[in-house]
Amino acid sequence: MIKAFKDVYGEYSVHMIPCREDNYTFILEKNKCGVLIDSSLYEPVSKYLKENQIKLEAILITHHHYDHVDGIKEIADEHECRILCSQVDYERDAVPEAHDFLNEDSALKLIGLDFKVIETPGHTAGHISFYIESLDLLFCADTLFSLGCGRVFPDGSFESLFTSLQKISKLPENTIIYCAHEYTKSNFYFLSKNSLLDPLKGDEIERRLLNEQRTVPTSLKYETHLNSFLKCSTQEEFTHLRKLKDKG
Ligand SMILES: [Fe+2]
Numbered sequence: 001m002i003k004a005f006k007d008v009y010g011e012y013s014v015h016m017i018p019c020r021e022d023n024y025t026f027i028l029e030k031n032k033c034g035v036l037i038d039s040s041l042y043e044p045v046s047k048y049l050k051e052n053q054i055k056l057e058a059i060l061i062t063h064h065h066y067d068h069v070d071g072i073k074e075i076a077d078e079h080e081c082r083i084l085c086s087q088v089d090y091e092r093d094a095v096p097e098a099h100d101f102l103n104e105d106s107a108l109k110l111i112g113l114d115f116k117v118i119e120t121p122g123h124t125a126g127h128i129s130f131y132i133e134s135l136d137l138l139f140c141a142d143t144l145f146s147l148g149c150g151r152v153f154p155d156g157s158f159e160s161l162f163t164s165l166q167k168i169s170k171l172p173e174n175t176i177i178y179c180a181h182e183y184t185k186s187n188f189y190f191l192s193k194n195s196l197l198d199p200l201k202g203d204e205i206e207r208r209l210l211n212e213q214r215t216v217p218t219s220l221k222y223e224t225h226l227n228s229f230l231k232c233s234t235q236e237e238f239t240h241l242r243k244l245k246d247k248g
Contacts, residue, residue, distance in 0.1 A: 004017045009137070011031075012113070013030070015034075015054075018182075019040035026178055037130060040070060046075055058082050059082070061089070061098065062127060063085075064095050068141065083097050086101060086127070092126070117131075118168075121157070122158070122159075122160040122163070123151065127142065131171065136172065138220075140178070143165070144229075145179045145181060146177075147184055159235055159239075162235045177218050182215065
């Protein structure tokens with residue numbers, strides 16, 4: 001049996017499959033109909049879908065990195081479903097398996113839910129996130145992490161990542177955030193080392209981190225209070241902090 005976490009939101013469930021060292025792959029599901037958001041690793045994802053008899057309606061891709069698109073053609077063939085990625089990634093052929101593209105004008109309805117596409121470039125040029133307003137859920141992959149944010153790859157930019165984080169910060173504060181990596185501990189130690197956390201809060205967070213199996217999902221309310229990357233008010237401040245994190 002493939003190990004996964006399952007969070008229930010009324011009639012819907014989010015299944016989180018841990019893959020590789022620290023990735024999560026997500027399935028949003030209702031009555032055994034599902035939407036796969038990225039695929040970090042073919043085997044556990046394909047197996048989990050089979051074991052749980054979930055039939056996919058679509059595969060949504062946040063960005064083209066290998067740990068988000070592994071085996072998507074095979075999974076799409078197994079479920080006879082379409083693969084949709086961002087317009088930027090589609091036009092530059094970064095996700096050659098994709099059947100069509102999405103942008104902020106796309107009206108995407110799957111498994112009875114409206115998916116709002118939010119363009120969140122920065123980690124990569126073509127990164128998108130998926131927001132389901134009716135459930136207060138955001139799938140933002142490698143844009144925002146708990147207590148951190150994604151790295152800027154050569155095709156991304158600090159400026160656009162800052163803008164994307166600002167966009168996310170404007171969503172309702174009760175938004176539940178599913179990010180694609182379990183990086184919270186290392187983000188916490190970075191913030192602590194650089195005295196960016198109130199020491200009292202820091203002790204409390206550390207206790208919680210050491211006791212919890214997973215720190216995803218997080219909430220926008222929590223991140224707005226504690227995530228220094230999300231709290232930056234200028235692009236310069238953000239770039240300085242992100243570069244400091246890159247140094248380790
Ligand atoms: Fe990535």
